[in-house]
Amino acid sequence: MTEEERRRGRQARFEGLAHVVAEPLHRYLLRRTSPDLVDDVLSDTMLVLWRRLDDVPGLGTGPAPDPDDVLPWCYGVARACLANAHRADGRRLRLLERLVRTQRGPSATVTDHSDLHAALDRLGQLDREVVRLWAWEGLAPRQIALATGLTSNAVSLRLHRVKRKLAKQLGPTRKSTDPAGHKQMKEGAVGE
Known part of the structure; x- marks a missing residue:
């Protein structure tokens, strides 16, 4: 057959x-x-x-x-x-x-991040994409490099520069001036 x-x-x-x-x-x-x-x-x-x-x-x-x-x-x-x-x-x-x-619109418990979004909007398109891939998608610089076509080194430098720029635009966000992870002790509190 x-x-x-x-x-x-x-x-x-x-x-x-x-x-x-x-x-x-x-x-x-x-x-x-x-x-x-x-x-x-x-x-x-x-x-x-x-x-x-x-x-x-x-x-x-x-x-x-x-x-x-x-x-x-x-x-x-x-x-x-x-x-x-x-x-x-x-x-x-x-x-x-x-x-x-x-x-749906944001609920009452959602924190207002309009200042962050405004600062992101002031960035260039590629810088904004690098930050979003890093912060929102949780990608490492080498993964961001694959997604954007940049080198890992270029992503790391760009990310460092953009984070510094955003920190400057947003100003101090900490409510306390204490170094992270440290608490101020009251006088005489040692050994109590």
Whole structure:
């Protein structure tokens, strides 16, 4: 048997299977999900059946299989495809909810960072991108270099210069003049 004959035989077997199972699978899916999802899940099911044609129990070499032999396994495939579609819908809904939450205005507990954003806006486009990749995305200079096309050394120098410039523009932000990590002790507090 040539490759072309095998391909034609496989196609004929699939067409015979599809002819027998398409309508029962469509009804099966209509009873289990929304009408707008049925055609997509049925398409996914038929794709799996095509890919796993040799695994379908009861599917002989003839063009017309017995529905009682092939349908139970095909229902199992449809059930799995439907579960995948429901999981995907759940992920889409969760993503949409997160996007809606982030698009709402800032809540009362969010700190106002308008001075920081104004200072960032005064930077050049590349400097602003370097700072954002470092501060917001948590990238190291070598990773920023890959993202921007600069060298690691150029990123480090640019980042140092921009941080110094931002610190100057924003002024002192510490509420205390104590060195970081140090507390002032009251007189006479030693040994108490």
